[in-house]
Amino acid sequence: MTAVLTGGYPEVLLRSAWNRRRDWCLDYVRAIVERDVRDIAQIDKVQQLPRLLRVLAQHSGQLVNYSGLGGPLGLTHVTTQKYAGLFEQLFLTRLLPPWSNNELKRLIKTPKIHFLDSGLLAALCDLSRQRLADDRGAFGALLETFILSEVLKLSSWAGQRFTFTHFRDKEQNEVDIVIEDQDRKTVGLEVKASATVVAADFKGLRKLAEASGKRFTLGLVLYDGDAVVPFGPNLFAAPISSLWN
Numbered sequence: 001m002t003a004v005l006t007g008g009y010p011e012v013l014l015r016s017a018w019n020r021r022r023d024w025c026l027d028y029v030r031a032i033v034e035r036d037v038r039d040i041a042q043i044d045k046v047q048q049l050p051r052l053l054r055v056l057a058q059h060s061g062q063l064v065n066y067s068g069l070g071g072p073l074g075l076t077h078v079t080t081q082k083y084a085g086l087f088e089q090l091f092l093t094r095l096l097p098p099w100s101n102n103e104l105k106r107l108i109k110t111p112k113i114h115f116l117d118s119g120l121l122a123a124l125c126d127l128s129r130q131r132l133a134d135d136r137g138a139f140g141a142l143l144e145t146f147i148l149s150e151v152l153k154l155s156s157w158a159g160q161r162f163t164f165t166h167f168r169d170k171e172q173n174e175v176d177i178v179i180e181d182q183d184r185k186t187v188g189l190e191v192k193a194s195a196t197v198v199a200a201d202f203k204g205l206r207k208l209a210e211a212s213g214k215r216f217t218l219g220l221v222l223y224d225g226d227a228v229v230p231f232g233p234n235l236f237a238a239p240i241s242s243l244w245n
Contacts, residue, residue: 001139004146005129007119008153018128025123029053032090040089048073052083056093056113057124061141061176063110063168064095084113091116096148099165099178101211108168118146136193143240144176144191147222150243151177151189173207175219186212188219195224197237205235 006012006021009028015021033049043049055069070080087093095111115121122128122142132139148164155162161182167175177189188208192201205219219235222243229237 001129001132004118004139004142005122005127005132007117007122007146008149009117009119012119021119022123022126022128025120029092029120029124032092036090037086040086043083043086048075049083049086052080053087053092054124056084056087057115057121060093060113060115060121061144062112063108064113065110092120094148094152096164096166096177099167099175099208108170112166114148115145116149116152118142118149121145140191140193143193147189147191147240147243148177151179154243155179167204167208167211169207173204175204175208178208180215184215185217186215187217190219190221192221192223197221197223197225197229197231199231201237202231202235206232209234 005018009025011024012021015024029050033046033053037043037046037049051073052070052075055073059069064084066080066084067077069084070076075083084093088095092115094114094116096114097111098107098109100107100109125138125142127138127142132142152164163180165178165180167173167178167188175188176191179187179189186208188205190201190205201221202219205221209216209219216234221231221237222240223237224240225237226239226241228239228242231237
């Protein structure tokens with residue numbers, strides 16, 4: 001949990017106290033809004049950007065609905081999309097587009113929004129270790145952000161290009177992260193903030209395997225355990241630590 005709450009900014013890693021890590025992250029966001037945003041775009045409502053970023057933080061890992069996100073702030077769908085795009089340019093967030101297969105018509109075609117650093121996300125949502133102990137449900141989105149960030153780092157060292165998407169169909173079967181290489185070989189990652197895994201946790205991965213056909217290479221449910229457990233052909237529950245081992 002400590003690694004997830006801390007994230008990867010070097011300045012944050014040097015600070016041991018939660019409130020000091022949070023304060024650095026919030027100061028960093030404030031500096032970006034006051035300085036860097038003005039360098040890349042003409043913004044009419046700069047004062048709304050910090051508020052929008054906090055709203056996006058509350059929806060990290062969820063499907064994007066720009067009208068729903070910006071409406072309470074008095075922002076139109078178009079303006080919200082524009083401002084959210086700025087956060088992407090500043091490497092604070094990333095849109096994960098939907099996985100697609102031309103042969104399938106019943107896939108959700110909406111992207112998901114993710115923050116690129118779990119420590120920054122924790123600061124914006126004010127998620128301390130104590131708060132997560134009281135509300136374990138808030139840990140799921142934070143952990144998913146952490147895993148995506150780590151996988152993106154690992155992929156940058158691999159020497160080839162990968163495509164990152166998410167899978168979701170209209171029956172609500174989903175896979176958090178789908179990775180495809182240049183030959184469209186497909187790997188699915190489902191993130192579970194639990195120490196146990198059951199067969200039902202692989203429902204989305206089985207749907208992805210069916211849709212991908214022979215291109216499907218591996219499906220993992222990454223969980224808070226210490227053993228690799230098979231759940232069918234090319235399907236495994238694996239410890240989160242297996243990303244680095």
